[in-house]
Amino acid sequence: ESQIVESGGGSAQAWGSLRLSCTSSMLTFDEYAIVWFRQAPGTPAPEALSCTTLRDGYTSYTDSREDRFTISGDSAKNTVYLQMNNLKPEDTGVYVCAALNRCGTFDGYYGRETQVTVSS
Numbered sequence: 001e002s003q004i005v006e007s008g009g010g011s012a013q014a015w016g017s018l019r020l021s022c023t024s025s026m027l028t029f030d031e032y033a034i035v036w037f038r039q040a041p042g043t044p045a046p047e048a049l050s051c052t053t054l055r056d057g058y059t060s061y062t063d064s065r066e067d068r069f070t071i072s073g074d075s076a077k078n079t080v081y082l083q084m085n086n087l088k089p090e091d092t093g094v095y096v097c098a099a100l101n102r103c104g105t106f107d108g109y110y111g112r113e114t115q116v117t118v119s120s
Contacts, residue, residue: 003027006097009114012087020082020114022097027109029073030055032099034080036071038116040093051103052080060103087118 004027008020022034033053039046050071052059059071068087073080084091095116100108 003109004097004099004111006095006111006114009095009116011117011119014088014118014120016087016118017083017085018087018116020084020095020097020116021079022081022111023077023079024099024109027078027099029078029080029099030075032108033101033103033105034071034073035098035100035103036080036082037096037098038091038093039096040090043093046094046096048104050082051100053103054080058103084116087116089118089120091118092116 004024006022012018033051035051036049037046038049048062050061052071054073054075068085070083094113096113097111098108
């Protein structure tokens, strides 16, 4: 059973918004880099979208979605969010949250994923 749980996915219209949440009852997120990945339909592997470390407030984005997507977190709630605005159909995919040793790596714990479908 995954130690990380994502929520907030679903269907949205283009130009709409969704907020994904990522939390864990077993891991303390302050001890990890929390990364959101997305795997688009038909692609062989997920891509990292954004990373944050709650202990120092560091955030980073790996592609141009940074102008529409915002990663944030709440240490008290042990939760990280991905706010997605002005959604586009190409944002459709499976979103996965992971607690990794540091941003830019892949070793760590992965959630079970949440589906996002954006229609035009």
